[in-house]
Amino acid sequence: MAAPIFSCKDVAKVYRSGDVEVHALRGVDLDLYEGEMAVLLGPSGSGKSTLLNIIGGLDQASSGTVHFREQELTACSERELTRYRRDHVGFVFQFYNLIPSLTAWENVALVTEISKNPMTPDEALEMVGLKDRTAHFPAQLSGGEQQRVAIARAIAKRPEVLLCDEPTGALDSKTGIIVLEALSRINEELNTTMAIITHNAGIRQIAHRVFSFRDGRIVEAQVNETRSKPAEVTW
């Protein structure tokens, strides 16, 4: 088997606020492989977002190690993590986080301007089926359209990893399926490694592997022998 793109060893995260210690992660081991689509499932506070933030370079682990290929993320400085996010990672969030003062096209161009080998904003928007809405501001787009712009923005730099935190959380089922289709297509066409957090157990069927979180630990890892198409996902 090829070397994993991500390798997490005994990752723990403790948040301190005043006298209270919150153990968000209590020792997680996880490897993700190139081109893999992984779904992270679990109730609120089970630690899945914390892990995603740590492998995305947004947060630092309290202990344990995380490697992205040969780079040890847990040893990186703030500046190196910014560089890492800029060069390798795409993010998609529940609330899209588009820049309201930039049009769809410009939101994508925001990222392509600072990337080494990006696709054009038009290509990225076409991949998510939005080539006709490029001149619209976020306020003029529906929720599903906004999320697809966010996906286009995330993939435009051809990232090795796409991290999605509840990408369909704010969407109805019909729109949600369109978004999942866009993600699947990118996974297949660009061979992008993906980690998708969701509350929606139905989405597990489209993943290669599914990890279930509880109380800061992975309690179950499951391999899907047969994957469903996004259109078959039940909501």
Add this chain to the structure above:
Amino acid sequence: MSMLDRKLLRDLARLWAQVLAIALVMACGVATIVIAVGAYRSLEETRSVFYDRYRFANVFAAATRAPLHLMERMTSLGGVSGIELRVVRPVLLDIIGMVEPGTGVAVSIPDRGEPAVNRLYLRTGRLPEPGRAGEVAVTEPFAAAHGMQPGSRFDAILNGRKMTLTVTAIVLSPEYIYAMGPGDMVPDQRRFGVFFMLRSAMEGLFDMKGAFNDVAIRTQRGVETAAVIDAVDAILKPYGGTGAHERADQMSHAFLDNELTQLRGMAMVIPPVFLFVSAFLVNMILSRLIALEREQIGLLKAIGYGPMAIAWHYAKLTLAIGAIGVVIGAAAGNWTGRAMTRLYGEFFSFPFLVFRQSLDLYAIAAGATALAALAGAARAIFSVVALPAAVAMQPPAPTRYRSLLSGKGGRLKMFSQLTIMALRHLVRWPVRTLLTAIGTSLSVALLVTALFSTDSIDYMIDAVFFRAERQDATLSFAQGLSPRALQSVAAMPGVMRAEPYRATAAVLRNGTRSRRLAIVGVAPGAGLSRVLDVNLQAVEPPETGLLVSDYAAELLGLRIGDRAEVELLEQAGRVVFVPVTAIVSSYVGLTVYMSAEALDRLLADGPRLSGVRVAVDPARTDELYAAVKQTPAVASIALQGVSRRRFRETIETNMSMMMTTYMVLAIIITIGVIYNSARIQLSERARELASLRVLGFTRAEVSSVLLIELGAVVALAQPLGWLFGYLFSWLVVVGFATDLFRIPFVINPSTFAIASLVVLATAALSALIVRRRIDSLDLISVLKTRE
């Protein structure tokens, strides 16, 4: 305490930095009101009390020599409450330890009893007594400058006779609150003093037995002085009367008036600037606070708080900020106002200071601040009232942006997406952007207004001392002398060049407008004192006609070619008509020039000299001074070189104080505006900026969005500030122009540059304080929540 009030206190504590920044701007407004109006009232009150208690005259006249029996005719004039017929003469002083001769004025006081008008305030000692030769009372500033006490002695040349005078008293006079020697532009306490001697002593010294040459009259309240002036003119005409005038033309009074006008101007112009800025800042911070607390407002309404209760909650927050500003401003204003009034007390010679502690002033300042704050808050508070509870609980509709600069691909390659973000945000809130720019521009304007006076005064010094009045000294004769006197002066030690002049008092009329002024005859080829045209080029007076200064021409409505009516005061008011042949420049006094020959012809009493201007060998000034002290014909000596230095010193002291004050005010405005805008931008855009950080933009890149936006506003503020500064400065020039003194309107480019640099540096500093908050943005929590 109600829960809403508890929230109020916590909001204030949480927003302390922004609240303080706004409160300081308000404090400046309050302080300037308290300082300017307070000092104005104190000075005005002090002057009025001094005038009343010491019976300051309000009609003044001079004659060559008039008999004392005219007293009866003058007393019989209606409405007169007191008359003093005096002998007033210039004297030269020879003070030990002072090489250059001082000048002074000797004024007679009655042998017995107090003067009917212009009484003396006795600071220490006793007034001169009859029968004791050489006793004088000396004005306090002069005495202080020389460490004189009762019993001190000094030499003076009185009517050509040198004698030793003994100081018996240190006094203050309402007539010499502001006392300035000949040729000076600011008071010089060391070189100029006023001396009071008994009439009996002065009669003998100046050959004025049974005669007077100066009248001071105090009329009863409500009496028209014009009638008295006409009557006095008629009475004195046969005795060389040079025309009576009222208080407004009395030098000390006019200077004080000038100062009071400036204070009033400051009270009218500066506080509104601060009130405007603070209203805007309150608007900015409260709008944002209410936007952030939208859901809380909805909740409060949902649980039954009425719209008025919630509106009052935010109004109280506004008023609390105002109250902080008022307290700081009132304390600072009270303290500075007292210091400033005391400073005035030193600059002007008052025997006492009446502080007007007016509560109404603080009430007005507090009321104005509260009004400005509420006006600023009105729109935001109204939006609270109007917002239905159900809507308030929903997140606000997303902001819609206009597609300014929109385009794909190569269309707008010149701007990065980050720049476009910044610029669109600016354009999305055009009113706020403009107001922020105007607020910042007012700092630039204040600085330009403070700094430009240096340019103007440098220009004036150059014009007056280096182009026009280039002599080292001017000797004035006690009376007109024949042209032979020029040779005598030229022969004095150290004199390298001597040029004569003649001056005569006159009233210049054009229709109903008239002004008392001096006509100065200019000798052909005069190089020491030159007449300058409006471009500061020397002009030679033509054979006939008047050269009128631009200010006098404007006052009288005279243009080249007009025939001005000239009343010759030293010739019993003989009236002649003379054409205006040129308009020339002048910054000090009201002067009209003619060629010396033309003036001699006009006066028709043969060639006469009023004095001689001299250039002196610097190595031999002491010899010249010694010679002048021995020359009876010289009534006074003006030392332009010393005046120049003294003028610079005084101006520089005043300027540095004023500039420091304005600098502080401008910095407070800039910090108030820029810091608050930056904080509010950050609050509005924290989510966007955090998203950028997540996408891999560095801190510097993310900060650039905010800094570009602020930079654009600050850049826009510069030309606006220059424009406002230009206008303010022009208002200052116009407002301060008096018959005595005008400042030219000159602003050097460097002044604009310095003003801008100060504001840019302050703005950069304020922005950097806020930039540090960008570094600590919480990336994760921002992404987890909807705004």
